[in-house]
Amino acid sequence: MPAPVIEFKQVVKRYEDGPPALGPVELSVYPGEAVALLGPSGSGKSTFLNLVAALDRPTEGEITVDGVRVDRLGEAAAAKYRRARIGMVFQFFNLIDDLCVMDNVLLPAQLAGLNRAEARDRAWTLLQSLGVDAYAKHYPGRLSGGERQRVAVARALINRPPLLLADEPTGALDTASREDVKELIRELNEQGQTIVLVTHDEDLATGCASREVRLLDGCVVSDQTLSAVTR
Template identity: 55%
Template structure:
């Protein structure tokens, strides 16, 4: 991304002096960070450095001790718990290391549930869920339960669920951490494709391959602080690995 491009893209995420204390320990120690529309940012660092706390702040799952977290112009500190729940349903999509699918629902219903929770009628939600699953190459698994899906298939179901409400921001917590190398490559390609069509991504990972392939910017954490930021020249916006066969998923950028 060039400086000129950055100049016309508003920040989707802005953290200003965010501190999170647990007793006498600072999980975040005055973090300031911006993520602009269309960026793919990977946050890396050793275990316990504050990466997951950062993700929880942006997801509205935790509140800072001090400082502000703003997403899409909304100061999350101004929202009550009901407001934060609505924010998570409408503004962010979340992809987890261990998928977090409901074992007693088939794949299609797992995906559709995200829209139904916002009040979308079941038939309409299932129609969009099937469209997403088709675009992600798993429509033929729509009636399969999570227990019989491969790791890569489960993560694709989880990505489809995260995209159901056309979020401004897609959050991914170690999205390839529970996958074998082949499934991990497939999920990396999917994340690259999504970013190439405008989806803003924030990823937390220990995997340097995921960061180098899927991110346009790397943010390194240590002891609750940002210690280094750098562009990833081979990242998603630099051409990445998935120039062909990009998925045709509608994101917030299409609205």
């Protein structure tokens, strides 16, 4: 069994004196898995993602991602960790409107200090593989929602992170674009990309994920492997 990409050991997150927003949680995600995290609002999904991305710290417990003890990172180390090990895709794309598609994709590589020529080669390869290379010089506002999400995925993958976090990636899309992004996520996982997908969309979860984890009141209430037939 390979080492987990994500490992939560008795992780608890509390805000002030209220009940835990998450935990205690014991959970591991292994290389090549596509894990769908489901649950109602307030169940702890966003807290889980924030902890994995080192945007927040646990109150108790240990979090290891790709061999890094995330719960011990300071701010500078956490920023470096995110650039190197985490790709993030959001519901509303978070592209910079004043930058063209190519420059949006290049930005994380530039922040990570990657050689510009190598970064451009990677960006072109990603845009071509995702079918949006024709829009490299366009600005995000000229693209459809599905096209913008493909650009966001290219940006998330430019530094070749071992883990892709997708937070409601189809939440702002129409039906056709949702199907497009669902197919994209499935293809990325088939190529070996480890993915954690937070969604309210049951169809997206069953269509993309190899495993489904459900949260309720901050705790894992079910964890099941999905069959290839389901996908």
